[in-house]
Amino acid sequence: MSAQIEDLLSVGQLIKDKWKVIKKIGGGGFGEIYEGEDLTTKERVALKLESAKQSKQVLKMEVAVLKKLQGKEHVCAFICCGRNERFNYVVMSLQGKNLAELRRSQPKGCLTLSSTLRISLQILYAIEAIHSVGFLHRDIKPSNFAMGILSNTCRKVYMLDYGLARQYVNQYGEVRQPRTAAGFRGTVRYASVNAHKNKEMGRHDDLWSLFYMIVEFITGALPWRKIKEKEQVGNLKEKYDHTLFLKHLPVEFRAFLNHLQSLTYTDTPHYAALQGLLMQCMHRKGISDADLFDWEKIPTEMSTSNISFTTQAAVKEGDINVELVINILYDVNI
Numbered sequence: 604m605s606a607q608i609e610d611l612l613s614v615g616q617l618i619k620d621k622w623k624v625i626k627k628i629g630g631g632g633f634g635e636i637y638e639g640e641d642l643t644t645k646e647r648v649a650l651k652l653e654s655a656k657q658s659k660q661v662l663k664m665e666v667a668v669l670k671k672l673q674g675k676e677h678v679c680a681f682i683c684c685g686r687n688e689r690f691n692y693v694v695m696s697l698q699g700k701n702l703a704e705l706r707r708s709q710p711k712g713c714l715t716l717s718s719t720l721r722i723s724l725q726i727l728y729a730i731e732a733i734h735s736v737g738f739l740h741r742d743i744k745p746s747n748f749a750m751g752i753l754s755n756t757c758r759k760v761y762m763l764d765y766g767l768a769r770q771y772v773n774q775y776g777e778v779r780q781p782r783t784a785a786g787f788r789g790t791v792r793y794a795s796v797n798a799h800k801n802k803e804m805g806r807h808d809d810l811w812s813l814f815y816m817i818v819e820f821i822t823g824a825l826p827w828r829k830i831k832e833k834e835q836v837g838n839l840k841e842k843y844d845h846t847l848f849l850k851h852l853p854v855e856f857r858a859f860l861n862h863l864q865s866l867t868y869t870d871t872p873h874y875a876a877l878q879g880l881l882m883q884c885m886h887r888k889g890i891s892d893a894d895l896f897d898w899e900k901i902p903t904e905m906s907t908s909n910i911s912f913t914t915q916a917a918v919k920e921g922d923i924n925v926e927l928v929i930n931i932l933y934d935v936n937i
């Protein structure tokens with residue numbers, strides 16, 4: 604039996620006499636997330652905490668990358684950070700529901716092509732932005748993207764969680780030499796074949812994870828959704844004929860997949876070409892930015908009756924953060 608781990612904060616508690624804890628919104632792999640309120644401005648904020656005792660400290664990386672990304676679109680505003688004897692914390696702008704929750708809330712657990720293309724385009728810009736400041740995200744997955752919460756941000760996608768980020772360039776801006784073996788980082792369901800093989804991850808690996816996200820948004824599931832074991836998922840992905848996905852995707856994704864398959868560690872992805880493919884597809888299908896997102900539509904009678912049990916269950920089990928599991932099992936620093 605595992606001991607009940609106490610929350611680092613409780614509702615009503617103050618941080619730095621400035622931010623009041625409103626409610627807990629998540630207990631992620633490496634910490635806790637709370638909604639808070641700035642007592643002076645009444646602005647709603649997100650408070651992300653990690654225990655000072657935790658063996659794997661990731662908040663330092665989170666703060667470093669978040670600061671580097673300030674001023675870019677699709678990035679939360681950095682407000683403050685600090686530490687005390689119990690925890691490290693970062694205060695940032697609060698966002699809304701993440702894309703994993705939004706997909707699951709849809710009938711059959713799928714998004715329409717219209718919503719998928721428009722959010723994927725924004726995610727591509729976000730990935731390009733983090734790469735442009737010299738970092739890889741290394742945990743691209745639906746729960747690491749959220750829609751804004753304000754009237755002027757609720758149609759914008761925000762990238763979250765830089766705890767597993769890694770600098771891929773040296774001080775001269777050159778791509779670092781790849782290590783011969785690197786530990787697995789990321790989340791099994793969305794990890795690239797490269798990541799499964801413990802190869803040094805590059806910019807293309809973040810894009811592979813986006814590709815898997817797109818397939819899941821459109822079809823509601825990935826072929827390895829029910830497999831828990833990391834090695835087994837890796838083997839299946841390696842053997843899997845990825846062109847089979849193209850049956851479910853618009854023709855533009857042939858070129859998208861071809862480009863991903865052509866990339867190696869050192870290559871700079873052609874972000875503009877990938878963005879152009881998504882835009883071309885939107886244009887061809889008559890999709891407009893003004894269209895409603897799936898979650899903005901008023902639900903019809905049908906909407907909840909068709910959700911398959913297996914899809915819902917699969918969603919839960921796929922979101923395993925391997926690093927967390929390994930940390931719990933062996934208490935090792937990866």
Ligand SMILES: Nc1ncnc2c1ncn2[C@@H]1O[C@H](COP(=O)(O)OP(=O)(O)OP(=O)(O)O)[C@@H](O)[C@H]1O
Nearest residue numbers: 629631632633634636649696697698701746764924
């Ligand atoms: N700024 C924010 N505003 C609103 N919600 C947030 C914010 N940051 C994170 N969250 C929510 O908390 C969840 C976990 O956050 P995050 O991924 O940063 O933490 P984590 O500990 O690394 O979790 P995981 O291991 O699941 O990736 C997110 O999926 C998101 O729903």
